[in-house]
Amino acid sequence: MINALQWIFGLIVAVSVVLSLVFSYRSRRSTDPISRGLNASRMNICIGLMLIFLALIQMVLFSGSTLRVIVGAVFMLLGLFNLFAGLRNHAHFTKHRSSAQ
Template sequence: MLIVLHWILVVLIVAASLVSVTFSFKSRRSSDGRMRGIYAARMNMSMGAMLILVAVFMMLAYSGSTVKVIIGALFIVLGLFNLFAGMRNHSVYTAMK
């Protein structure tokens, strides 16, 4: 059962990183400032989700040493910050006309 959970997390991490790269390319290629901001916000949200998933995978896959728990907690905090900053920026840019 734990092996299946690990594989599900790996697939979700890969999917989130691919979505993040896609929105990064779209953000850099967009000429419209509003769409650039929306794509950057979506990239931040997917990167935050990816960081949270990496932290969960790291905490489940390896034995709990102090350093790994601290690094996992930092990844979770950084991921939550990216997720909420992306959500805030997405709402600001979608409200623009």
């Protein structure tokens, strides 16, 4: 069970890293500010998910030393902040995209 959980969390982290790289590249190459903002917000969402799952790996799959719990809590807070900011910005730029068309 723990081994399967480790593989699933690892796979989610790997996919979110790849997606954050893709959205970062798209954001930097885009000339349209709305498209740039949407891709940057998607990148923030992916980074937030990556940090949350890294925190879950730290907290759930390994023995609970104090340092490991503190690092996991910091990753969890940063991940939740990135996820919230990305979702908020995505809603903002989606609203601007629909009003511009």
